[in-house]
Amino acid sequence: MDTKEVTDHLYYPVSERKMERGEGVYLYDEDGRRFLDCASATFNLSLGYSHPVVIAAMKDQLDKVVHMTSSYQSDPINGLVQRLVETSPSGLTKVHPKVSGGSAANEGAIKMAQLATGKSDVITLFRSHVGQTMMMTSMSGNAFRREPFPNLFPGSLQVPDPYCFRCFYGQKKETCGMMCVDRLEDFVDYASSGRVAAVLIEPISGNGGNIVPPDGYMQKLRAFCDEQGIALIFDEIQTGIGRTGHMFAAQYFGVEPDAITTAKGLGGSGAQVAAILTNERLAGLPANHHSFTYGSNLLAAAAANATLDIVRQPEFLAHVTRTGAAIMERLRDMQTRYQPIVDVRGVGLMIGFEIAEPDGKPAVKLTNHLAAKAMDHGLILRTSRYGYGNVLKIRPPLILTMDQAEEICDKLENLFLAELAR
Structure with missing residues (x-):
């Protein structure tokens, strides 16, 4: 069967994008394009893709x-x-x-x-x-x-x-x-x-x-x-x-x-x-x-x-706290510059930020749009409530480095500049 035939037989819909391998916080598609996974697959890859010790x-x-x-x-x-x-x-x-x-x-x-x-x-x-x-x-x-x-x-x-x-x-x-x-x-x-x-x-x-x-x-x-x-x-x-x-x-x-x-x-x-x-x-x-x-x-x-x-190592847990705090700080700065970001909340690397309309109502359509367009910027994002919600979630693997935390925020900046300036 070719790819189209396989997807026709799958009970559930899947993206046309075919992924090939993962390493650390990154997932790579068949064309070699790299995506920083802010969802840790289904929020389950605490140590990322293919951790050598595991x-x-x-x-x-x-x-x-x-x-x-x-x-x-x-x-x-x-x-x-x-x-x-x-x-x-x-x-x-x-x-x-x-x-x-x-x-x-x-x-x-x-x-x-x-x-x-x-x-x-x-x-x-x-x-x-x-x-x-x-x-x-x-x-x-x-x-x-x-x-x-x-x-x-x-x-x-x-x-x-x-x-x-x-x-x-x-x-x-x-x-x-x-x-x-x-x-x-x-x-x-x-x-x-x-x-x-x-x-x-x-x-x-x-x-x-x-x-x-x-x-x-x-x-x-x-x-x-x-x-x-x-x-x-x-x-x-x-x-x-x-x-x-x-x-x-x-x-x-x-x-x-x-x-x-x-x-x-x-x-x-x-x-x-x-x-x-x-x-x-x-x-x-x-x-x-x-x-x-x-x-x-x-x-x-x-x-x-x-x-x-x-x-369980104290230094590992402390690093989770530090990287999460750095992302929260950048998001709060973005909140002052991008009107749709109305609330930033989280602990450690369990972070979410809420997207709203100018009147304060949940901006569900915009939230889903931003999550979809994030792929164009090399970022995998998930939304809340199976797409019925208005929160973008940032929960990358806990091995995230400080440079990678900055990379997430830079990619988010590029996403918001590209999509909200229209």
């Missing part, structure tokens, strides 16, 4: 055994459990590695919370994206994600995000007293079944627009969950494994949840690996209730161990 670890494991039943111990899984316990908040001492993706990890954490609390409902946020399974689609925000499916999983309710720039309650963060947490009691009393098992939250929204909660939000949310007997689960599929300049965003915010889910960046250069970390409170779910054939995969665990050994 590849070497996988090659070494290939010569031993690729996969076996998780009923037996193995060095890769033992090592993964040890490293995750060592690098997570101190109370999270249980590791469930028998999942192979973020959706399954989140679903498993919910099952654990339901079993531990004896309750059923789950609270998520309006703009949340907590997975692609039917259960996780049902519990995510955004009506357009649920609209095609007639049989949604019951027992979830969505509440307003801590989105200070476009506050649902029309408040200012300096004076609102954290209304987005205070009103949760009303949602529990009037919108739930009265049996809320968990709050599942992305510490910084991934697909939802890179919303960073204000200072004190997480502490107040933790206190609310404790008062209500609700488990607090952090979906760190995107924020975890160094993305915020900390191993987990929970450490950045200074709050310990009852569980953390991790995937994406855990594989370093693309290995499919995930895990659920919990405290003793959520321990006890029998393995037969949440166990997947390709969970605890040895090849993926070898990649994860190599990744964790690199990312």
Whole structure:
């Protein structure tokens, strides 16, 4: 088959551009053109394309055994459990590695919370994206994600995000007293079944627009969950494994949840690996209730161990903070010169900037246009909410150098000069 025939048979649409190889933060097409990937593929290449240490670890494991039943111990899984316990908040001492993706990890954490609390409902946020399974689609925000499916999983309710720039309650963060947490009691009393098992939250929204909660939000949310007997689960599929300049965003915010889910960046250069970390409170779910054939995969665990050994180093995490701060500084300068940039927000190398019309309304069409045209400038950008949103996201591999951070910003300048001067 030629390329056109193959794309005709693919179930989903793809770009006409054919990519050939990746190296570090760059992806190369078949014509040799280089693109700096600000999306880290699907936000999962924490160490970029083909990191030599990760590849070497996988090659070494290939010569031993690729996969076996998780009923037996193995060095890769033992090592993964040890490293995750060592690098997570101190109370999270249980590791469930028998999942192979973020959706399954989140679903498993919910099952654990339901079993531990004896309750059923789950609270998520309006703009949340907590997975692609039917259960996780049902519990995510955004009506357009649920609209095609007639049989949604019951027992979830969505509440307003801590989105200070476009506050649902029309408040200012300096004076609102954290209304987005205070009103949760009303949602529990009037919108739930009265049996809320968990709050599942992305510490910084991934697909939802890179919303960073204000200072004190997480502490107040933790206190609310404790008062209500609700488990607090952090979906760190995107924020975890160094993305915020900390191993987990929970450490950045200074709050310990009852569980953390991790995937994406855990594989370093693309290995499919995930895990659920919990405290003793959520321990006890029998393995037969949440166990997947390709969970605890040895090849993926070898990649994860190599990744964790690199990312956990203090100097590596400090560098993520520095490069992220440099990009934020340049973006804030651009905000003063380009009217469509109305807000810049982020932590570490999890950055987003919001594009708006002159009247302040979200400029969705312009956002998608800029992302598409970025390719002409050698830059890969992703937008929020599957193209329904107005935030451009910058989440390059964590190995980004300071020169490459400047390269991103220079390319963005060229993009805005070319597209907004018309």
